[in-house]
Amino acid sequence: MTWDLDRAATALLEAEDTRTDRGPITDEWPELDLDMAYAVQDETLQRRLNRGEHIVGVKLGLTSRAKQERMGIAAPLTAWLTDAMLLPAGAPVPQDRLIHPRAEPEIVFVMKDRLAGPGVTAATALAAVGSVHGGIEVIDSRYRDFRFTLPDVAADNASSGRFVTGPVGVPPEKLDLAIEACLVEVDGQVADSATGAAVQGHPAEALALAANELGRRGLAIEPGWLVLTGGMTDAVHVPPGTTVAVHFTHLGSLHLTGG
Template structure:
């Protein structure tokens, strides 16, 4: 019989075994959004306990309006990132260590102070930001062909797998984040272009939404943590030997190679 702990352990086992399987909601229709977020917290708790990792930040998923309409939601998903997910700049990712990894470019915030909802606005959220960096996030669904219902992907920690942030550190006051351009390339060939406005109109809006959503669940975004504000473009598959690069207008570039 399914319960919250079984969901978390099933998804943990799939990740460890590098095995995708079917939707949990097919077998347990009672897995609603509230239960899914509880399962997500439990999944991350297991990761901390079993891998001795530390939660170091927050990530957003489904930040584009098109993806939200497709999933029938009106706001992005929130999830967690740990220190064990972080790759150093230039560190390759072994593709076989994951199931079917995809990579997407992100604008990443580092927090100067705690941020907690309710009532957080873009303006108050940005005042809590210490710095901005370029980032790449690796997503890796534990569901076959990335096919899931909304509670499935929430319980799966929004497909979190790995991430890398660039070396360049820029103060938020020096940037027009809505206009910040980004080009995504694979082996030097451009595959997508975007601006910061492709994340909720402004990445600060995504940050505010995350703080308010987490506040409803009794969580906060902590000082010193990272916030991956959501994919600026569609994600591309990472294959052995390929290099994915995000080049920004003012944040520099960041790359990830598959082995």
């Protein structure tokens, strides 16, 4: 069988639905490029919507400089968030729905205005934000051992899994997001720490990049949407029995259990 958009979307959703990891699609379809990968991503979104899910926002992946250098790229990826990915506060990681979940702290924007590229700057992006929250994203690649190329991970909706946002919301003008810090604990032991500067130098830069990338594809970030701006630290494993806590300077604390 030859590979095409339909086959790639089907393979990725089947891997997700059956909790079966697989090798990178580019191992079998080396011609897969980033533009086609985004087309696959959009097709998987349409299939999610067809089965009753609703768009609640967008997320960014590979926002740290170190991750970009490893992948040989100069800008992060964008991907979709639906209501099925939202993890209620206090709920455990649904191990029976995920393959190999990992958690990472994120700065989350709740949008008050529509944001459409091209030409969006960090300043205009931040002006469209209603409130800022702390969050945890639970990433879950469909690829075995998280081994993939850039088009692979773009097609796979940037390793989307679940996410949770904290109850503390702060107007963006009340924060210096470049120095907003977080501390990650795993089972009570400090595992990592970072500031907002780890996300493209400033989370608003990541938001602007997302708006401009979506604008290139004729899309926009809509009012009321959530935007997960990217992992501030490396992701930590969350197997059953694990407890992850993330403490932000001004955005409160979040706790997540591995179930």
